[in-house]
Amino acid sequence: MLFGIDVADSGSLQIDGQPCVINHPRKAIAKGLAFCSEDRKGEGVIPTLSIRENLILAMQASRGAFRLLLRAEQDQLCDHYINALNIKTPNAATPIGNLSGGNQQKVLLARWLAMQPRLIILDEPTRGIDVGAKAEIEKLVRSLREKGMAVIFISSELEEVVHTCDRVAVLRDRRKVGELTGGEITEQRVMELVAHHE
Amino acid sequence: MKQKKSFAPLGVFALAALITFSGCKQETSSPSSENAEGGSTSAAAGSLTVGFAQVGAESSWRTAETESIKSEAEKRGVNLKFSDAQGKQENQIKAVNGFIAQGVDAIILAPVVETGWEQVLKEAKDAEIPVVLVDRGLNVSDDSLYTTLIASDFVAEGRMAGEWLAKKTDNKASIIELQGTPGAAPAIDRKKGFEEAIKAHEGMKIIASQSGDFRRSGGKEVTEALLKVNGDKVTAIYAHNDDMALGAIQAIEEAGKKPGSDIVVLSIDGVKGAFEAMVKGTLNCTVECSPLLGPLAFDAVEKAVAGETLPKKTIVDDKVYDQSVAADVIDSRKY
Amino acid sequence: MRRFLPLMATFAVLIVLFAAASLMYERFFTARVIANLFSDNAFLGITAIGMTFVILSGGIDLSVGAVLAFTTTFIASLIADHAWHPLAAIPVALLIGTLFGGGMGFLIQRYELPPFLVTLAGMFFARGMAFVVSTESITIEHDFYTTLQDLKIVVGPKAKLKIGALIFLGVLGLAVFLAHWTPFGRNIYAVGGNETSARLMGLPVARTKIMVYALNGFCSALAGVVATLYMPSGNPAVGTGLELDAIAAVVIGGTLLTGGVGYVAGTLGGVLIFGTIQSALIFDGSLNSWWLRIAISVLLLVFILLQRQLSRFTTSPKN
């Protein structure tokens, strides 16, 4: 909703103290937001396109159709993220559909990191991928946090929430039932909030 | 993702669209029934409502026929219900069924094919609505199903074309035949008649016969290809309608030959474009197939409604026109 | 009940359309016109029902009009030129149609070919073969046929459902049963919804896909038989463009071309909307050839948009 995919029923949104309406992902991106969907297959990857094309997609979209990124820049970006995120692939021309789920997810993360967003929303980024990749993604999120990027990390796996987050808002049945910060964040506290509220 | 949107305006728009189309009635063509009653001049017509099930508007010939019937209806103060079947028999049958349900006084039908009309004509007969057929006969065992037929004889047209060519070329010709749409009655009959006529002459041969689909572009494309393969052998081109012949003439010119002299070109229908080409000397001959059936059709309708008996068949007189007369008659051509 | 709302939207549109036409044209709101809607659109309806299954399974079939034409010519030729009894000719024709459809299904399934192209080839092939059987249309004259044609149920003053309409309604009933109360029907929805997961669930994907095309081949051939009852002749040129009408009827009926979503009953609504637009324009009778075409397309557009808005409106409070 924040990303302009669904329309809000009520409430308002402020960015830098300015109220604004976001009704299309384009506008959200222009405000420095990024959103990595939980439905990787349906809403994330473009399966027959190459890693390179998937990676530059968001960046290119924000530049418009007629200012194509130079091929050299593209290659440089690809090389950088393939190394930085340890994406396992023969080369950047491989169709993304041929990669494993974890590596696909990394390319999608790279797609958004290339935009250097102010806030990135990660919706279940570790769902359905192998343990190794999962750990790498968690590590990546922590390093992003350290670099000062705001990350909203949505997950239903308690363990990784506890490991990665500074602040946890617990939502149940579309309602916020509690908020924890810093040392308060333990699996048990979260469980309590989920289990019995009021 | 899904948004609430009001559909009420669309509903209103839908109704408005329907009403607008009914509104076209006054502007477009046929007079509404009120002024037919008021301003009727023809004694028998009164406030006749006649349904006309036309094949479509696929050629200028067809459009001329439609115009002829429409303007005659207007002249006689008949309320005409026009339906265009877009070349489909099933649509024509639907139209006739619709006319019957509306209770028209008579139906004019230009059947798209000769077969398959028994069922719907029985309905018309049961409802005691006379049916006048135009431009093509029917292949039905019980000819009481329709009232009368007003048509040209396609086989005879083909024969006349064949005979004219035999005379013109002293019974010696290598002919390319441009057929109409496969399966269409005029294509079948004009081929048959032409073949009958040239069979008698040994020197006349059809060296290639392809379909140009009654289209100008088809006539051009087929002629272009055939001229290249058959080279200088071709001495005559026979097209099942004028449009294809006019396309063929262009192809001949592009091949560096003179249509009308190097290669004899003849066709059927007698549309105005054909006469213009004859005056220019590029077309040699056209066999008229008159689409101006309006007056004859409405004479028959009025008689049938008045209960008079009619001849089962009226064959329209078709004439051969060649270059010698083209200039004299071109101004009198209406279509 | 919510999932039936798009269906209701289709029928709501039909009712609006019919009411508007009835208000505007005398004698439109009669049992006769309604009965004619079924009789006149019987073979379009039957092909559209077959098409519904194909589209539900995620495919498309462009060959239906040509198969229909082939069937009419084939039956007419057997009866007229080879003195077969219709009761022998009809089953043979139905069998050929089924096998032809099954053959296309086989190519599509086995070699993963695009249905659009295979059935396009099927369309060319069947149309060509119809002309091979006969280049001219052939009249069907047979006492048995006349008897069949005279079968009818009187449903009102001057209104009768003829044999074609009866077969159409019969096929409709069977199709609804097939789609919603048999494993085959559930398999079609599953395959059209998501072929991979259908395969993972252990459903017979290959067999279902081939059978869907065979079923549609059968429906096209049956529509051909109904066409010979409607216009007793075999005509190799009949039914050109029928495939597009059938697809349009299916889609207006609320079935998605992507497969897996839709109802056979919706297709009935689509066919009737199509038929009503045509009837209304025939009753009007004042438009010339080109205005008629424009009118058909504008009405089609308006009612498709209306149907879409209605079904959007009724399903929206989901998120």
Place this chain on the structure above:
Amino acid sequence: MNDPLSKLKEWFQGGSLMWALLGLLTLLAYDFVFVDGFFRLEVRDGHLYGTVIDILNQGSKTMLLALGMTLVIATGGVDLSVGSLMAISGALAAVLVTQTELSLALVIPLALTATVLLGAFNGMLVSVAGIQPIVATLILMVGGRGIAMLITGGQIVTFEHTGFVFLGNGHFLGIPFTLTLVLLMLIATSLLMRRTACGLFVEAVGDNETASRFSGISTWTVKLSVYGFSGLCAGLAGLIAASNIKAADSSRVGEMMELDAIFAVVVGGTALTGGRFNLLGSIIGALLIQTLTTTMITQGVPPAIAPVPKAIVIVAVCLLQSEKFRTEVAGWFGRRANT
């Protein structure tokens, strides 16, 4: 990445283009053996003359349609209205040329603008109203022909305007001007698609629309543009068709050509489901279908059964493209070799 070999490979795109090319070459080989003078080329009146030139000239309409259709299909849609759009542009141009004093430099842009707008209307129906492409474009397929007939009053409008006639019959450097036009369009489109991000966006939208929207692509602009572009191509093809016969035949021109164009595109290696597209492949597909038509005319195949060979070629090319079929055939031969 940039060496010519891998570039060539990219062009062939997994061999799908190769099979269309193979089909075309087979057909040409057949013509070489069985059709007398098929490849005879001579110079008449300062330009090339021969059957092959005819194929290129007659095929230009299908090639243009196929160009536009490729992009539409790449976004996962289809455009059935191209034949009717051809009729509209031809009719409009013919009427303007004969009945007004407007110069050709104004007439052609006017006619093309009309078809682009109508194409964009298709795009609106598909992207904004969310109607399925087959049905959305079916509306204009039926209605568009009505509009064209309305423009000409149902008549065939003939003209003798030299400039307009040149478009479809003239020659440029000895080759038909139509061919020059097709080449220009092909090059321009390729450049537009590959030297800008347009191609990427089209493929992304066709492959996964939701993901593209989430990445910030304005999917409806993309769709609107490709249908508009298809309208432009159809408009050009319509002008050529009219110019070719010096007449606008609004009720018949372009009939069934939408199917030829779709065939050309799919044979050329673009999947109907959208995604990756191949412009050159579509051109070859269009040439394949035109060669087939011309071959059948010259070989005297009875017109009524002419669709049958067409069907066989479609299935054959499809089967060749099918990986499964090729492995199976390889299996048969392997077994035979073993026994």
